[in-house]
Amino acid sequence: MQYAPENPQNTDKPLPIDQILCGDNLELIQKLPDCSVQLVITSPPYFQQRDYGGGMGNETEVNEYIDKLLCLFRECIRIVKNDGSIVFNIGDKYKNSNLLLVPYRFALAATETGLVKLVNEITWVKRNPTPRQFRRRLVSSTEPFFHFAKSDDYFYDFKAFLAEKNTPKQRNRKDSTKLGKRYFELITESDLSEAEKTMARRELTEVIQEVLQGQTYDFRMKIRGIHAEPFGGQIGGRTLQLKNKGFTIIRMHGNKLKRDVIETSVAAVKGNKHPAIYPVEIVEEFLHLLTPSGSLVLDPFMGSGSTAVACKKLGRHYIGYDINTTYCEYARQRVSDIPSAELRLFEEQ
Ligand SMILES: C[S@@+](CC[C@H](N)C(=O)[O-])C[C@H]1O[C@@H](n2cnc3c(N)ncnc32)[C@H](O)[C@@H]1O
Known part of the structure; x- marks a missing residue:
């Protein structure tokens, strides 16, 4: 040998x-x-x-x-x-x-x-x-x-x-009606302007569709005045989006964490x-x-x-x-x- x-x-x-x-x-x-x-x-x-x-x-x-x-x-x-x-x-x-x-x-x-x-x-x-x-x-x-x-x-x-646990989430009907529901509520409760709220709802609807179609694995949303800014307060892309648009959406592609x-x-x-x-x-x-x-x-x-x-x-x-x-x-x-x-x-x- x-x-x-x-x-x-x-x-x-x-x-x-x-x-x-x-x-x-x-x-x-x-x-x-x-x-x-x-x-x-x-x-x-x-x-x-x-x-x-x-x-x-x-x-x-x-x-x-x-x-x-x-x-x-x-x-x-x-x-x-x-x-x-x-x-x-x-x-x-x-x-x-x-x-x-x-x-x-x-x-x-x-x-x-x-x-x-x-x-x-x-x-x-x-x-x-x-x-x-x-x-x-x-x-x-x-x-x-x-x-x-x-x-x-x-x-x-x-x-x-x-690996085998990382196939895209198979969502059932009940699941899909819940998806993003809390974020819609938070947008309504937030201090965003009406224009910002409209844009936030539109982009939230888009990302929900991506998840349901399996293009995006999952996502998180941050809304100004509701979610904490990134720790340390550095001016990065997300901090700027929060400041300027009032929200940011974090897409998780491919694999589960x-x-x-x-x-x-x-x-x-x-x-x-x-x-x-x-x-x-x-x-x-x-x-x-x-x-x-x-x-x-x-x-x-x-x-x-x-x-x-x-x-x-x-x-x-x-x-x-x-x-x-x-x-x-x-x-x-x-x-x-x-x-x-x-x-x-x-x-x-
Ligand atoms: C916790 S068990 C291991 C169980 C194993 N992971 C399994 O799934 O079956 C620990 C084993 O170490 C063996 N053992 C204890 N001292 C040892 C030594 N000095 N040299 C070799 N084996 C020892 C014991 O007989 C026992 O079977």
């Missing part, structure tokens, strides 16, 4: 491509060459959450947990390509009714290595959090996914992210043998965004194999580690049930 990492070291052995290896990730990752992986995406055991029968997560102090995780994180930085990324999903923990902010302690420590930049904290909103009734606090229903990059040149396929939020249900997998599975669809979003087709992805806490499943579905190669033999077996089985996408040969990269 021909393989040329950017900064070769430990290259004498072939990479265990598309394999799930059983063992301690800190030992296994040392066998990978520098700059050999496009993306590390993983979810470590959360602090004092469960016992996976060995490995990490049950340290007595949160600092000990963070230090252990950082040892692995440094290895992840080493093996990631210079245009690669690292995505860590970590859950939080209450101790004596006090939220420890474990994910943020980790993210801060990770950036303090000086070896990565934190690009985004992407919030996973769980549509169906575990239904627990607390009398003195609300149910936690979000978890962060931290996206770190090794350089400013990280691979980023912005168009592919959440790509926001730092992914909303899904907690994963439900038939015959599940793992207590903490993250949704394959979240991994898929990160694969679209951060990896070209045919590239190599590592999950050092593979668990039930969700990362490998997403890779196989989308034509990426994977390497996975888990310390628990039962989970390794289960993950291998789960992956083998998934039909492969067209995989480019690894040598072709």
